[in-house]
Amino acid sequence: MATQHMLIFRGNDWHNGLSPEETQQVAGQWMAWFTRLKEQGKVTGGNPLEKSGKIVSGKQGRTIADGPFAESKEAIGGYFMLEVDNIDEAVAIAQECPALAYGVKVEVRPVMAQCPLAAEGAQHERQLAEALA
Numbered sequence: 001m002a003t004q005h006m007l008i009f010r011g012n013d014w015h016n017g018l019s020p021e022e023t024q025q026v027a028g029q030w031m032a033w034f035t036r037l038k039e040q041g042k043v044t045g046g047n048p049l050e051k052s053g054k055i056v057s058g059k060q061g062r063t064i065a066d067g068p069f070a071e072s073k074e075a076i077g078g079y080f081m082l083e084v085d086n087i088d089e090a091v092a093i094a095q096e097c098p099a100l101a102y103g104v105k106v107e108v109r110p111v112m113a114q115c116p117l118a119a120e121g122a123q124h125e126r127q128l129a130e131a132l133a
Contacts, residue, residue, distance in 0.1 A: 004044075004111035005090035007080040007097075012051055014077075014102040029098035034080070037093065046080035077104070081111075 015023045037043040055067035068075060084090050087110055094106040 002083045002085060005082045005084060005087060006109045006111055007046075007082060007090070007094050008076055008107040008109065009078045009080075009097070009099070010074055010076055010105040010107060011099070011103050012075045012077045014099045014104045018102070026098050026102065033096060033098060037080070037082075042082055042084055042093065044081045044083050046078065048078035049076060051075070074105075 055065045057063045090108045
């Protein structure tokens with residue numbers, strides 16, 4: 001049974017030190033990798049992320065700041081959503097990332113089908129209903 005996994009690409013400065021031609025070559029390899037995985041039905045989506053955005057925090061989201069401010073080698077640069085058999089297959093796909101040789105890190109994370117807190121709440125409600133029945 002296929003499960004969802006997310007590949008999170010960390011590192012916005014992987015192309016520093018490469019010529020424009022080398023950067024284009026790696027970008028082309030990356031797109032070919034994505035296209036192949038999509039044709040195989042293993043990628044369901046993915047996009048690069050802008051380098052900046054907003055961070056919302058505090059009670060009722062009252063604090064809004066520019067960000068993120070992570071070091072560029074740790075900043076999230078994009079993601080792929082995968083439908084694969086298990087985490088080992090997702091890791092094998094991550095190991096094919098063309099930018100690994102240039103400092104990109106790929107985080108592999110299983111996607112939960114449901115928030116565990118929502119599942120606990122639903123379980124608690126069922127137990128209460130059974131106890132009152």
